[in-house]
Amino acid sequence: xxxxxxxxxxxxxxxxxxxxxxxxxxxxxxxxxxxxxxxxxxxxxxxxxxxxxxxxxxxxxxxxxxxxxxxxxxxxxxxxxxxxxxxxxxxxxxxxxxxxxxxxxxxxxxxxxxxxxxxxxxxxxxxxxxxxxxxxxxxxxxxxxxxxxxxxxxxxxxxxxxxxxxxxxxxxxxxxxxxxxxxxxxxxxxxxxxxxxxxxxxxxxxxxxxxxxxxxxxxxxxxxxxxxxxxxxxxxxxxxxxxxxxxxxxxxxxxxxxxxxxxxxxxxxxxxxxxxxxxxxxxxxxxxxxxxxxxxxxxxxxxxxxxxxxxxxxxxxxx
Amino acid sequence: xxxxxxxxxxxxxxxxxxxxxxxxxxxxxxxxxxxxxxxxxxxxxxxxxxxxxxxxxxxxxxxxxxxxxxxxxxxxxxxxxxxxxxxxxxxxxxxxxxxxxxxxxxxxxxxxxxxxxxxxxxxxxxxxxxxxxxxxxxxxxxxxxxxxxxxxxxxxxxxxxxxxxxxxxxxxxxxxxxxxxxxxxxxxxxxxxxxxxxxxxxxxxxxxxxxxxxxxxxxxxxxxxxxxxxxxxxxxxxxxxxxxxxxxxxxxxxxxxxxxxxxxxxxxxxxxxxxxxxxxxxxxxxxxxxxxxxxxxxxxxxxxxxxxxxxxxxxxxxxxxxxxxxxx
Amino acid sequence: xxxxxxxxxxxxxxxxxxxxxxxxxxxxxxxxxxxxxxxxxxxxxxxxxxxxxxxxxxxxxxxxxxxxxxxxxxxxxxxxxxxxxxxxxxxxxxxxxxxxxxxxxxxxxxxxxxxxxxxxxxxxxxxxxxxxxxxxxxxxxxxxxxxxxxxxxxxxxxxxxxxxxxxxxxxxxxxxxxxxxxxxxxxxxxxxxxxxxxxxxxxxxxxxxxxxxxxxxxxxxxxxxxxxxxxxxxxxxxxxxxxxxxxxxxxxxxxxxxxxxxxxxxxxxxxxxxxxxxxxxxxxxxxxxxxxxxxxxxxxxxxxx
Numbered sequence: 001x002x003x004x005x006x007x008x009x010x011x012x013x014x015x016x017x018x019x020x021x022x023x024x025x026x027x028x029x030x031x032x033x034x035x036x037x038x039x040x041x042x043x044x045x046x047x048x049x050x051x052x053x054x055x056x057x058x059x060x061x062x063x064x065x066x067x068x069x070x071x072x073x074x075x076x077x078x079x080x081x082x083x084x085x086x087x088x089x090x091x092x093x094x095x096x097x098x099x100x101x102x103x104x105x106x107x108x109x110x111x112x113x114x115x116x117x118x119x120x121x122x123x124x125x126x127x128x129x130x131x132x133x134x135x136x137x138x139x140x141x142x143x144x145x146x147x148x149x150x151x152x153x154x155x156x157x158x159x160x161x162x163x164x165x166x167x168x169x170x171x172x173x174x175x176x177x178x179x180x181x182x183x184x185x186x187x188x189x190x191x192x193x194x195x196x197x198x199x200x201x202x203x204x205x206x207x208x209x210x211x212x213x214x215x216x217x218x219x220x221x222x223x224x225x226x227x228x229x230x231x232x233x234x235x236x237x238x239x240x241x242x243x244x245x246x247x248x249x250x251x252x253x254x255x256x257x258x259x260x261x262x263x264x265x266x267x268x269x270x271x272x273x274x275x276x277x278x279x280x281x282x283x284x285x286x287x288x289x290x291x292x293x294x295x296x297x298x299x300x301x302x303x304x305x306x307x308x309x310x311x312x313x314x315x316x317x318x319x
Numbered sequence: 320x321x322x323x324x325x326x327x328x329x330x331x332x333x334x335x336x337x338x339x340x341x342x343x344x345x346x347x348x349x350x351x352x353x354x355x356x357x358x359x360x361x362x363x364x365x366x367x368x369x370x371x372x373x374x375x376x377x378x379x380x381x382x383x384x385x386x387x388x389x390x391x392x393x394x395x396x397x398x399x400x401x402x403x404x405x406x407x408x409x410x411x412x413x414x415x416x417x418x419x420x421x422x423x424x425x426x427x428x429x430x431x432x433x434x435x436x437x438x439x440x441x442x443x444x445x446x447x448x449x450x451x452x453x454x455x456x457x458x459x460x461x462x463x464x465x466x467x468x469x470x471x472x473x474x475x476x477x478x479x480x481x482x483x484x485x486x487x488x489x490x491x492x493x494x495x496x497x498x499x500x501x502x503x504x505x506x507x508x509x510x511x512x513x514x515x516x517x518x519x520x521x522x523x524x525x526x527x528x529x530x531x532x533x534x535x536x537x538x539x540x541x542x543x544x545x546x547x548x549x550x551x552x553x554x555x556x557x558x559x560x561x562x563x564x565x566x567x568x569x570x571x572x573x574x575x576x577x578x579x580x581x582x583x584x585x586x587x588x589x590x591x592x593x594x595x596x597x598x599x600x601x602x603x604x605x606x607x608x609x610x611x612x613x614x615x616x617x618x619x620x621x622x623x624x625x626x627x628x629x630x631x632x633x634x635x636x637x638x639x640x641x642x643x644x645x646x647x
Numbered sequence: 648x649x650x651x652x653x654x655x656x657x658x659x660x661x662x663x664x665x666x667x668x669x670x671x672x673x674x675x676x677x678x679x680x681x682x683x684x685x686x687x688x689x690x691x692x693x694x695x696x697x698x699x700x701x702x703x704x705x706x707x708x709x710x711x712x713x714x715x716x717x718x719x720x721x722x723x724x725x726x727x728x729x730x731x732x733x734x735x736x737x738x739x740x741x742x743x744x745x746x747x748x749x750x751x752x753x754x755x756x757x758x759x760x761x762x763x764x765x766x767x768x769x770x771x772x773x774x775x776x777x778x779x780x781x782x783x784x785x786x787x788x789x790x791x792x793x794x795x796x797x798x799x800x801x802x803x804x805x806x807x808x809x810x811x812x813x814x815x816x817x818x819x820x821x822x823x824x825x826x827x828x829x830x831x832x833x834x835x836x837x838x839x840x841x842x843x844x845x846x847x848x849x850x851x852x853x854x855x856x857x858x859x860x861x862x863x864x865x866x867x868x869x870x871x872x873x874x875x876x877x878x879x880x881x882x883x884x885x886x887x888x889x890x891x892x893x894x895x896x897x898x899x900x901x902x903x904x905x906x907x908x909x910x911x912x913x914x915x916x917x918x919x920x921x922x923x924x925x926x927x928x929x930x931x932x933x934x935x936x937x938x939x940x941x942x943x944x945x946x947x948x949x950x951x952x
Contacts, residue, residue: 026780134662136662136886139889139931141894142890142908142924145893146670146912146924147673149917226789230791230894233791234894234897236912236913249789249795256799257803263792263795264799270789270792274788275783407855407859411856411859415856418849423849424850426854426868427947428875428947437857437859473951475948
């Protein structure tokens with residue numbers, strides 16, 4: 001935006017985010033979908049655990065779209081006649097647990113390292129930054145493959161590996177923000193008033209850095225979910241009898257020509273979840289950016305000219 | 320002025336639609352510029368003077384900016400209704416602009432010689448080595464030493480004053496009839512400011528250009544301008560020949576502005592800053608927009624917008640108390 | 648400029664060495680490397696002989712020096728599956744991956760620049776909204792799923808394209824499209840964002856005031872500036888493209904380095920995995936230097952530092 005326009009634009013009142021959400025239809029749908037997924041994550045295995053493992057040989061590779069065998073069979077049956085819908089709901093827990101835990105771990109560890117690198121001396125900072133370089137200069141999937149080769153492909157190891165591959169982004173962002181915030185006056189003031197380093201980090205820097213990190217977290221949720229699915233698909237992630245959506249695609253792949261729905265629906269579930277994550281993160285980025293926020297706040301952007309004001313010698317008559 | 324105006328702006332209105340508010344940046348600005356004269360548009364930041372200039376050049380980004388009324392005529396042609404492609408052919412050739420911040424207004428990844436030569440290429444005047452040679456000649460004309468060498472340099476290799484000279488070289492490349500300078504010296508050191516103003520004034524005289532000088536600096540207005548248009552809250556509230564307006568203002572705002580800066584004439588006088596703050600352009604006060612800050616304000620000012628009062632030939636002020644102010 | 652390039656090469660070099668170190672220690676931290684290098688059913692004698700031959704009976708420092716010497720000579724041991732030098736296998740597989748990645752990346756960048764620029768020209772317009780949605784979907788799509796859905800649709804159902812394998816141009820279509828999805832999706836967003844910034848910048852306003860035509864404003868003034876951030880992201884995306892290559896090569900049966908690595912991991916052929924990691928790290932090191940050189944060529948501000 002140019003100076004002439006900035007001169008004219010000053011946003012006084014800020015619309016709260018829950019008012020802005022309904023205005024963006026895509027973001028609203030994405031948020032609702034996330035709520036549904038979260039409900040599946042919380043309650044799925046308890047409610048549908050039985051249905052997901054119940055073998056029904058008469059429903060083997062049952063085609064989707066029919067309610068004859070009960071509504072759980074609406075998405076069809078798998079090679080052992082188990083309900084695909086129930087399995088999707090149950091698998092959501094593993095899929096979401098891995099993705100959520102990995103990103104949260106990555107954010108906490110990356111954030112902490114970034115604060116250290118940005119706030120405490122150059123030497124330590126340089127070492128941490130080079131460490132980030134190493135991680136970032138190598139394809140994350142290959143890194144995970146190598147580590148999972150050496151370690152066991154358990155849920156815990158998967159989480160650790162995935163969080164390590166995502167760590168550099170949080171580290172860099174936090175460090176950059178800390179370096180900037182550090183130079184600002186209010187931190188100097190806090191230091192002059194005798195606040196300790198820890199106090200300054202906690203009270204002054206964390207509140208500034210946190211919103212940015214949360215925005216990245218929503219993108220990363222999608223990225224990590226894709227990475228976990230890829231690993232499970234390749235057979236080096238989650239091992240049966242545990243299930244995730246990625247593993248379900250891998251298992252369904254063998255029946256591709258006879259029963260496409262075995263691989264199709266789990267893949268669709270991944271796609272919808274990652275798409276929602278990306279849409280929400282885009283929306284969050286706009287909401288948290290003061291220079292962009294007006295785009296959401298602007299209501300009727302119609303081309304129709306507004307009423308002209310009384311002008312000229314008679315003067316303005318508007319109130 | 321006997322001459323037909325080269326540019327006339329009539330009742331121009333510009334608003335910015337942002338968030339839930341509409342910011343009325345320009346509210347019926349009216350002014351005109353005669354050939355070969357220097358017209359100053361004087362106002363505080365937020366008075367709408369830069370937006371007016373951008374609207375004349377059709378450089379406003381829309382959305383959020385919308386020109387909602389009024390007309391701009393340049394050399395007898397209606398600017399705002401012209402197809403954009405046609406108007407672009409006027410830009411740079413007949414009407415040119417010098418921006419405030421040369422550092423961001425010049426492209427950082429092209430050499431300055433290339434950027435000046437681009438004018439000749441864009442308007443089909445010259446190309447290749449011919450265009451480059453002309454660019455070097457222009458750099459010399461605006462007082463840049465070693466122009467042949469410097470033409471290959473990039474913006475970041477120039478000092479602030481030199482950068483502004485490059486901008487000016489670009490603006491005068493095709494000898495336009497009208498040059499709009501938007502706060503051309505605000506970003507510069509005081510000593511450099513005078514040099515740049517002098518350069519602009521010399522070039523204007525040499526090539527018979529008219530110039531619109533947008534500024535908040537009374538001193539600059541007094542030094543170089545022929546006429547002055549004082550803007551407040553997106554309207555021209557007073558205009559006339561510079562010497563007449565500055566020596567005996569007829570609008571309370573112009574008077575307040577004059578009293579807020581030191582003048583050599585009445586040394587020892589106490590400076591009076593203008594009370595209050597510039598108006599919120601989303602909520603412009605009823606009546607005269609200046610009334611909340613005006614020491615002459617009466618009930619009439621709060622209710623009714625002031626009419627334009629003719630003070631002398633070529634001089635008018637939109638003030639209910641023009642007479643009283645004039646006699647102070 | 649020299650300082651900028653020097654720092655960048657130094658940092659990339661440190662990253663490369665760090666990765667080599669990591670591979671060395673990862674192997675040794677997790678127990679007896681002979682378990683990793685030899686098949687599970689190897690006899691005790693073979694194990695002893697192997698341990699001696701590779702110096703696993705010597706001290707860690709000595710082992711590291713030997714390891715470094717071997718690495719510098721490109722000697723990363725024998726593949727357990729193929730009984731050939733691991734390096735040979737990797738170098739054989741690399742051209743396939745490079746061709747695949749090269750075509751996919753070039754197409755993604757070219758398409759993304761056109762689509763992203765047009766979208767940024769009228770933000771909020773119909774084209775912008777459609778391309779935003781499409782790029783978001785591309786960036787969110789699980790590539791392995793798109794790959795098998797593509798096979799199901801175009802190879803199994805319609806029989807327009809081959810299911811997998813290497814051959815004429817028809818064999819390239821599905822792998823390239825699948826591999827392009829993510830880099831294209833992300834790149835469109837980056838191009839759009841940086842073009843949006845460039846198009847609302849003061850220098851674009853100046854260019855308009857000069858009477859420069861709109862196409863020159865978009866593709867000369869704005870794109871040259873936006874290009875800087877595009878290059879940065881293109882580098883990261885190329886590194887990420889290897890991830891996609893692993894999937895695409897596995898699903899479509901291309902004999903590239905990604906498939907080689909996954910096969911080696913599943914069949915526990917560690918020397919080959921290690922060689923593939925080394926060569927990939929080396930390739931990325933070179934890529935980073937190329938990107939830095941491009942940066943210098945495009946940005947005069949860095950050139951004159």
